[in-house]
Amino acid sequence: MVSKSVLFFLLSFTPGIVFAAPQSQPNIVVILADDFGVGDIQAHYPDNKIPTPYLDQLVKEGMSFTDAHSGSAVCSPTRYGLLTGRYSWRTRLQEWVIAAYEPPLISENRLTLPGLLKSRGYQTACIGKWHLGWNWPGPQTSQMREQKNGQWKYKWDFTKPIKGGPNSRGFDYFFGVDLPNLPPFTFIENDHVLEQPTAKFKLDASEGIVLPRGFIGAPTAPDWRMQNILPEITNRAVNYIEQQSQKKTSFFLYFSMTSPHEPVVPSIKFQGKSGIAPIADFVMETDWSAGQVIQAIDRAGIKDNTIVIFTADNGHSHYTGWNDLVEAGHQPSGPYRGHKGDIWEGGHRVPLVVRWPDHIQAGSSSQQMVCLTDILATCAEIARTDLPQSGAEDSLSFLPVLLGEANPESRQTLVSHSNHGEFAYRDGSWKLVFKLSGRNLEQSRGKPTIVELYNLETDIGEEQDLAEKHPETVSRMTTEFTQLIEQGSSRSGQKAANDTRVRFDITQKQRWAPALKD
Template identity: 65%
Template sequence: MILRVSIVVIVVICSLDKTTTLKADEALHKPPNIVVILADDFGVGDILAHYPKNKIPTPYLDKLVREGISFTDAHSPSAVCSPTRYGLLTGRYCWRTRMQEWVIAAYEPPLIEGDLLTLPEFLRENGYETACIGKWHLGWDWAGPQKPKMHPLQRNYQKHFKWDFTKTIGGGPTDHGFDYYFGVVLPNMPPFCWIENDRVTQLPTEKYTYEPEEGFVVMPREFEGAPMAPDWRFETILPELTRRSVRYVHDHAKGDKPFFLYFSQTSPHEPIVPSERFRGKSGIAPIADFVMETDWSVGQVIQAIDDAGLSDNTIVIFTADNGHSHYTGWDKLVAAEHLPSGPYRGHKGDVWEGGHRVPLIVRWPDKVVPGSRSDAMVCLTDVYATCAEVLGRDLPDGCAQDSFSFHGAATRIENPKRPSRSTMVNHSNFGEFAYRRDNWKLVYRLSKPNLEASRGKPTVAELYDLSKDIGEASDLALKRPEKVTELTSELDDLIRSGASRPDAVGRNDCKVRFDVTQQFRWVED
């Protein structure tokens, strides 16, 4: 009897040991989780570890800098919200679409075409669970008696249309590859309410009342009376999105599938609404408080990854959609000796470096060197191709035409079969183009003081050597006309080809001009 019991115990122990080994082996070969955190209007100079002379404390992002690799020549494809989000999720420059300037306005339909394979769709096809939490700002098909369409010039002209908020909303995140979505259209455009998957969670039965001091930054007066959920408070948006992201990480920590979390923060975009615990914390201005809360929000998600035991097999990417906003307290920051754009010219919306040069940090334990830096040229359209290389997959035909992998630059393991980025196109709020090759930057800017006066008129070419003039103070176009001609020809070819990656094939959705300021925000085929 004793012998029989002993044998059983030994068998159980061996069985347990084998099961443990199998689980460990499965974890070792499980594709990494991917978490992309996209801040909104967060300047390249807003991380203290990158610019120690600046003044806003960012302890959580400073820690991420120590644990990851920082790309010092990273850029958003556009200097404003919607186009950058489009580029990140599709790997395609947004100026190839019919939207040639600004962003998606209130109630406008989806910018992403239904047949375009997005990054979350690609990852889902490769076994990932996918979630988007936060700001979408890429359009929805709202239900109503009038079919939404893009007005060629007028912004937010659909705000007076009648919409049925009891119906499902098509064309959003769950129609473009995300298994789960929770968030807002954006914090300063209606409807002011939460959306979960494809439905409004609480009907916006109240009306927004314009308050000049709301959020310390004037909210648009034009949305007076817009639909708003009962008891809606702008200062609760970021904390709630943060809680949801933390919960998602913990809920999926034990799952069999890897996950892709796209946490699209709503801060420090206006309205500038730091929650109570952060109000006055910076001692500088409300916008500085909100930057600190943005830093805290990032830290909570990364802490959740660490607490869930996922650190070793999770890639964390932190970046921003464009430069810091100039109308939310910029002067107070500069007066306090905090430079949101660092040494670069311009800010959000600009074709200059301050408009589109953004922080980009990647943490991937045992794959990237902690506390390191890379001067490789990177665009946020490159996240798509990088994820594909991480998985050892080729990019699907007809997809991610402007995406180059920065996997080799991050891990210092170059793949000669993967083309690397040597040129880049950046786009301004007004539809201006900038073309980079190496340290040369060619700009085609408005010819008149404002956009409306410039429509239909030739743009003005300027040339800068960023290796000697990072502040873009010395225009060399007249001194180096041959370089202007050379780079202009390259830009023209890149636009006409429909793709910038040499092994990709694509086409533009409309005629794209850089030499003339566009006549319309939305153009026909």
């Protein structure tokens, strides 16, 4: 039975029926954890060993998606997809992430989620990790370089405004870091460095593990402590919610967490708390951080008019203490194969929990396939606005699913992308994988990819390659995937252009592929 509040919401979308506008549009808070595995919420996998009481409570109050996916198996591409509604592999970035001091991945004229909501009267804020590039001021410009982090030893002018960041991509306010393990090691507020990085980075083993050893001597703020990053951005997010709750204007908060991504630096009160390993402590602090933001919403009295979306940018990292977790009986990827960076399910299948009291059934779950690129279209429908003809190329709304309604436009296909630029194409339960042909990326460049086929309905662990048994399925899906790439969009009827020539049949030769000529 549909509640009155849900009925009102649904009817307000019906053409020809006019209702008085509600007091305000719902606030929207997206909490994006960093390297948080699909198995890391204990309520979803009770046999796993890391307590997550705050996220467990969110699961009880919201809807959990069991077939949710990040746009990529690594950081920057997923963030691009979430904020633009477009797969990142349609850009020139064909592998890995944005390196230190590289330019913006989101073009200046591209539609973004905060920009769309801002046009609907929302106040918009990004607090936490950006990792989508800036135009850093200096004697040289920020450039797309094949050499990873090849620009960190250049001289940059940290006293001048940094262009091309969150404030020029739809956000009214920004506070945070570029990312915690790349220089400069200092906080940034809006388009300015908050504290000048006049010191040089030194390793301090007391901070934690998986510290950025490759950046010894990089610019850092005096007395910079990596253990303070997560508590500080958490406090800022809580303060933002408290301030905005006193205003009549609806707000959108994108809380882009820095944990449990490396450096693994749990603060003092969480060190040793799990009894397993530092990474488990950091997962517990991640749960606490998300919990503080959710509790701030409840405490401010805006719970009923605020949508909370918790998810992650990719699977759990394999190099921050994976073996310690497995030996303790904790499976970060649940039953799925792989981890962060992989084309396998463990690389890109992520937790997704959405809470909206009186609209979403508490404690419910959905098997609907969802990609984080879909958050933009979903928020557009929530904000009662149509997507423009251009932009949001790979964003499909899942609002009807949240409301318990049929969704004829629901996502049926999905494109996944690995750290090394490998592709996978999903159609229902079928997953077609195009993986590296060599032992590593460099040996595979320019060579044909290896094609494998899996049926996730009967083989969730991706153990049985069925490509030889079902050549007709391989052929059909390859043709469909080619069409999806060439169309430049996943949206029905929309024709768009990719920024470069996208190849899945061979491994790309360059991280930054050449731009298409006009």
